[in-house]
Amino acid sequence: MTPVEGAIQPTTFGVVGTGVIGSGWAVRALSRGIDVVAWDPAPGAEDRLRQAIARAWPSVRRLGLYQGAEPDRIRFAGTPEEVCHSADFIQESAPEDEDLKRMLLARLDAASPPETIIASSSSGLLPTRIASGCARPDRVLIGHPFNPVYLLPLCEVVGGAETSAGAVERAAAVYDFLDMYPLVVRREVPGYLSDRLQEALWRETLHLVNDGIATTAELDDAIIYGPGLRWAGMGTNLTFHLAGGSEGMRHMLEQFGPALKLPWSKLEAPELTGSLIDSMVEGTGRQAGERSVEELEQLRDDYLIATMRALRSVGLGAGEILARREARRYGETSRTWSESTVVPAPLELYRCDVEPDWVDYNRHMTEAAYLTAFGWATDALFRYIGDDEDYRAAGHSFYTVETHINYLREVAGDDSLRFTTLVVGLDGKRLHIYHEMFDETAGDLVATTEQMLLHMDTTAGRPAPIGGRPARALRAIRRAHAAMDRPGYLGRVMKTRETS
Numbered sequence: 001m002t003p004v005e006g007a008i009q010p011t012t013f014g015v016v017g018t019g020v021i022g023s024g025w026a027v028r029a030l031s032r033g034i035d036v037v038a039w040d041p042a043p044g045a046e047d048r049l050r051q052a053i054a055r056a057w058p059s060v061r062r063l064g065l066y067q068g069a070e071p072d073r074i075r076f077a078g079t080p081e082e083v084c085h086s087a088d089f090i091q092e093s094a095p096e097d098e099d100l101k102r103m104l105l106a107r108l109d110a111a112s113p114p115e116t117i118i119a120s121s122s123s124g125l126l127p128t129r130i131a132s133g134c135a136r137p138d139r140v141l142i143g144h145p146f147n148p149v150y151l152l153p154l155c156e157v158v159g160g161a162e163t164s165a166g167a168v169e170r171a172a173a174v175y176d177f178l179d180m181y182p183l184v185v186r187r188e189v190p191g192y193l194s195d196r197l198q199e200a201l202w203r204e205t206l207h208l209v210n211d212g213i214a215t216t217a218e219l220d221d222a223i224i225y226g227p228g229l230r231w232a233g234m235g236t237n238l239t240f241h242l243a244g245g246s247e248g249m250r251h252m253l254e255q256f257g258p259a260l261k262l263p264w265s266k267l268e269a270p271e272l273t274g275s276l277i278d279s280m281v282e283g284t285g286r287q288a289g290e291r292s293v294e295e296l297e298q299l300r301d302d303y304l305i306a307t308m309r310a311l312r313s314v315g316l317g318a319g320e321i322l323a324r325r326e327a328r329r330y331g332e333t334s335r336t337w338s339e340s341t342v343v344p345a346p347l348e349l350y351r352c353d354v355e356p357d358w359v360d361y362n363r364h365m366t367e368a369a370y371l372t373a374f375g376w377a378t379d380a381l382f383r384y385i386g387d388d389e390d391y392r393a394a395g396h397s398f399y400t401v402e403t404h405i406n407y408l409r410e411v412a413g414d415d416s417l418r419f420t421t422l423v424v425g426l427d428g429k430r431l432h433i434y435h436e437m438f439d440e441t442a443g444d445l446v447a448t449t450e451q452m453l454l455h456m457d458t459t460a461g462r463p464a465p466i467g468g469r470p471a472r473a474l475r476a477i478r479r480a481h482a483a484m485d486r487p488g489y490l491g492r493v494m495k496t497r498e499t500s
Contacts, residue, residue: 008173012037014087016080016108018045021121022093023052024149026074028178031060031150033068037086039077046076055294056150059301062353063151063322064329080104084112089174091143093121098130105140106133117171119143124191127160137162141171144192145180148297151304153321156192158185179325181318197236203269209283210276216283232307233316302356327389337384337473343480346420349380351440354415365411370437371403374449377419377435385473395459396467398431402452402494409439409446416440422484423477425496428465429455431474432496434486448487452494 013029015022018040026036026049038049053071060069077083083090090112094104101120108118109131118140120130131140142158155175159168172182185192191199208214214222230239237249244252270276288296311319312326329335335349358369365373378400382388387398411417418440425432430452437447457464466474 008170009177010034010087010089010174012087012089014038014083014090015093016040016083016090016104017093017095017121018049018052019093019095020052020147021145021149022091023049024056024145024147025091025093025121027053027056027060027071027150028180030071030073031057031063031065031069032178033066034073036074037077037083038074039080039083049074049076055297056148056301058353059148059298059305060150062305062355064326064352066329067335080107081111084108084116087112088116089171090116090118091121092118096123096125098125101125101130102133105130106135109134109136109140114139117141117167117174119171121145123195126188126190127158127163128188129160131160131162138164139167141167142185142192143171143175144195146194148301148304151301151308153179153181153318154194155180155182156185156194157182158188158192160188179321179328181321200267203267204265206272206276206280207266207270209279210270210273216280217287220287232318233311233314306355306357327383335380335384337386337469337476339472341476343477345480345484346422346436347381347384347477348418348420349384350377350419350421352376352417354411354413354417356413359413363413365413365415367405367407370405370407370411370447370449373417373437374403374405374419374435374447374451377421377437378433378451378453380419381421381433385477386469391468391470392458395457396464396470397456397458398453399456400451401454403449404451404493405447405449406489407447409444411437411439411446417446422481422486423474424450424481424486424490425494425498426474426478427496427498429463430496431455431466432491432494434490450490450494452496 010029012035013025015026015029015036015038018026018038022038022040026038029036030053040046040049053074057071075086077086090108092101092104092108094100101122105118105120112118114136116139120127120140120142121144122130122142123144127140127142128137131137134140137160141160141163142156144156144158146152146154157168157172157175159165168184172184175182183193189196205216205219208219209216227239234242240252241249244250244255291299308318308322311317312322313319315323337343352373354365355369358365358372360366382398387396391397416439418438420436420438422434423431424434432450432452434450435448436445438444439446454463455466456462
């Protein structure tokens with residue numbers, strides 16, 4: 001399913017069950033600026049939930065937080081009924097036990113308003129069976145996420161025999177609002193789609209370890225360095241289509257189809273003997289080495305974000321979802337200029353943490369990373385003035401023609417950065433801007449840049465006058481910034497020819 005139109009914003013997101021998956025849901029909703037109410041019967045659950053949110057918050061902050069996003073906008077309820085009375089969307093994430101889920105969903109169904117969607121995070125149970133005790137099974141469905149829920153966008157949406165089409169559509173719209181990819185599973189099937197694919201690979205892994213053919217590390221390497229990177233953007237089918245060359249999938253099947261009859265894989269799982277369990281545990285233990293689970297989680301988050309950002313530049317897979325998230329964040333009303341806007345002087349439109357791939361062996365930010373960070377600050381200005389996806393699709397854009405950076409102090413790998421922006425020059429086709437980069441914690445000015453940008457007609461491939469809303473916004477900003485103090489070196493090497 002392609003992302004739905006008209007995403008629905010829940011006022012309060014209900015989380016029932018606050019383990020790894022439930023806490024991930026809480027973080028995702030909180031990072032979107034939504035209030036969360038949660039319940040879990042386990043002793044100490046509230047403390048563990050708040051600790052999980054604190055651990056994950058730096059990662060979602062690096063992806064970019066929405067306005068109002070705060071980790072403390074969560075309330076722990078005393079009963080699941082209390083969640084039902086407060087939330088307008090409920091995500092159940094109890095253990096994968098059919099009887100437990102059936103009982104809990106019936107309890108949620110009895111206590112919540114009839115229009116409230118109740119979604120289960122089950123990873124394989126049939127929605128018809130777990131909703132069988134509900135008086136209103138028409139609004140009960142599966143919303144199956146993937147760990148870490150606060151980063152990975154996929155959410156499989158599975159309706160049961162009595163789930164209404166409207167409930168599926170509304171749930172998909174909520175997940176879309178949460179910056180997820182709602183994949184509607186058209187037929188109710190155990191394990192849904194993704195877990196069935198994962199299960200086939202997992203069973204083959206167990207066979208190969210059990211037969212002494214490969215270690216766990218060798219099997220992980222077989223994915224990490226090859227198909228795993230391809231799967232992130234295209235998946236299996238499109239990848240194999242490309243393997244067929246100019247004739248695509250047909251030639252691929254003609255050439256490699258006979259191999260399907262060869263005994264290359266074993267689809268039935270082997271007996272999970274003590275020896276096999278020991279081999280799996282020992283193998284993955286050696287892979288982890290001295291690293292704790294928490295350290296491995298942080299490493300995982302780092303590479304997932306880096307991969308998604310890499311895919312963003314080509315508009316594939318999770319990268320397209322990330323691009324849409326950024327467009328939504330920068331497109332919020334409070335971040336967009338309008339005719340009635342009082343323009344701040346200077347503008348403060350962008351904040352970020354230093355990314356892992358921005359630092360060198362001294363744990364300092366590299367020269368190229370300064371340019372990257374200033375580029376994101378420029379992008380925030382573009383979105384503020386209305387230079388967004390629609391504007392660019394219409395054949396208009398700004399191209400950078402000159403940049404000068406002043407490095408004032410080293411930036412460390414764990415720093416948080418804040419940017420201010422001045423429009424210091426403007427004429428018919430050119431825009432002269434000045435950014436300052438601050439260490440947000442210490443308050444120190446660490447770098448500055450000035451950029452000259454040329455407005456282009458991208459269809460014709462030549463400079464063109466700035467027009468429409470961006471022109472009006474820039475004129476208003478230029479007036480507001482004209483009297484601002486600025487360093488004496490501004491304009492030494494670049495200057496616009498302003499007429500007013």
